[in-house]
Amino acid sequence: MTIQAFNEEVITEASNHLNQLTKPVGSLGRLEQLAIQLAGITGEMRPTIEKPAIIVAAADHGIVEEGVSAYPQAVTALMVDNFVKGGAAINVFGRQIGAPVYVVDVGINANLEHQPIEHQKVKYGTNNFYKEDAMSEKDVEAAIEVGRLIASKRISEGHKVLITGEMGIGNTTSSSALIAAFTGIDVEKVVGTGTGIDQTGKQRKITIIKESLHKRGITNTLSPIQVVAKIGGLEIAALTGVILEGAEKKIPVIIDGLISSAAALVASELVPEVRPYLLIAHQSAEPGHHLLLNYLGVSPLLHLNLRLGEGTGAALAYPLLEAASRVMKEMATFKDIGL
Template identity: 55%
Template sequence: MEKKYNITPINSIQGEKMEEHLNSLTKPQGSLGGVEEIAIQLAQITGEDFPEVTPPGIIVFAADHGVACEGVSAYPQEVTVQMVHNFLDGGAAINVLGKQIGAKVEIVDIGVAADVERIGLHMKKIRHGTANFLKENAMSREEAWQAIEVGSDMAASVIEKGAKCLIIGEMGIGNTTSSSAILSALSGLDVKNVIGTGTGINPDQLKWKQQVIRQSLQERNPDQNDPIDVLMKVGGLEIAGMVGAILKAAELKIPLLVDGFISTVASLVAQRLYPEVRGYLLIGHRSMEAGHQHAIKMLEKTPILNLGLRLGEGTGAALAFPILIAATNIVKEMATFETAGIAEKI
């Protein structure tokens, strides 16, 4: 069932060419800081002198988590399906931000506990939510790979339709619990260092969430060196879907603009499967979730924005996207010292 991906390292020579071009523009060298670093990375990813990131494509994967029944979230599980309807009605934050950046938002039911049949919804359900991983494995190894394949196929479809940059998002009550468990398993960090309030739980609920994750990891004993084993034991179907989308985007040399904690954990799983993936990732923002800084550090990345966000859905990445446009426009439209007839630094 395991699918192989042909992910090659990013193009370092193209990056050097871009750096040379940026240094020839009418500004002090390096004066646009992180914007220049983004331009260099986009050149490395695409292999192009003048990379394009428009139009962007947004894919939101929705799934439920059996562990939600343990009271680890501030919201009941029914909110997952209710938010799927909200996405399809165009009423969610990601719809607003997607419209702002000219992206079509694709919604994928990869594991919602309820059955939803609506026009515009990609019905790719692997199962009706994961099992409660406090009691048993979240899913089978085959189901984890099936979910990865769904994500891969969705990414391929969106890219085939013209997307030059991929933004991934998620919806699933309980998914910060799953992400914290995955991060703890992959990093070896103690649970207390990687958990946060998620959708807004109180201190007592946070303590309970920590206990649930710690006990689950003891019971399931996921193999740190086998990312699929971690995914099947304490993961989520929407997290697996995002892993697949990341792998496909990297294979097709499309920049992957990652959102917050949950999608960064999915990126970490993808990077553990294929180390070359790291070069194709840009982290949209720094989440308020405690574990996010650890996941970012493990990927050796610097987030573009730091606005105190903790919504998910892909919203932080959508907010960061205009910075990518700025980077590409600087490269295409700024004059060089030579063309502008301006003397360079002595």
């Protein structure tokens, strides 16, 4: 795949235009940086930000057998039903911004053929990576391809912005393991309480991840695909594909919290050229997220102490992209007002 470098002429043009608008130079702060990034992503000085689509990739994790989550695995399928019925937080925020929610079964450990969702199951959940590799390299590649396929489908339907979301009990454990593996940051610093485990549970989670990294032979000599196969998640791989496809097609992808950002990490390890395209919606309450954002060199748009996932933080950040676009398209310049 080919992800193009930002067009510097467009970046310069966008920056100059911002400086000519009827305001003190730089006075819109982070919003101006966002406007310039959107110009780089789209290749348009005045990018069109409209018709957002929320992609919720759902999958299960064998690692829950080790007691790393406060909720049982059955919750994944139950929450998919909640998404379908429109009762989840992401449905609420999706309605607020006019974004449909597309749920993708990429690896739920249940038969959900009766549900009106995207059926792209690679396998019925990952294996318990404390005992064996989470999946095969072919599974990882298939899940990434699912993400690219779904993203391409949404783009072809006219959606100009994609929002990443996920559902999968145990996915903070997989994400934390991936962050530690790729960044080299100590597991103790990465792991948080996830869905709400107590301190005893958190310590167990740390131990399980540390021992799993050792058992799976995680070293910096492995390829990104090999690392994801050993300790990753199917929904994380699918979101990796969404992020890569968006960048290749020059469509902004708003990346949610810890799990979606772990997918962004995988994407950047696979294709480093994707890094300038990364739009991280918010800084999660999970401690590993701040460390990951520093590693990626990305500043989040919001700080709301969220730790829900589903794409909720990314949906909340969408109006900021719309605002940045409107500033570029609708705000008068000093020349316009006769100065």
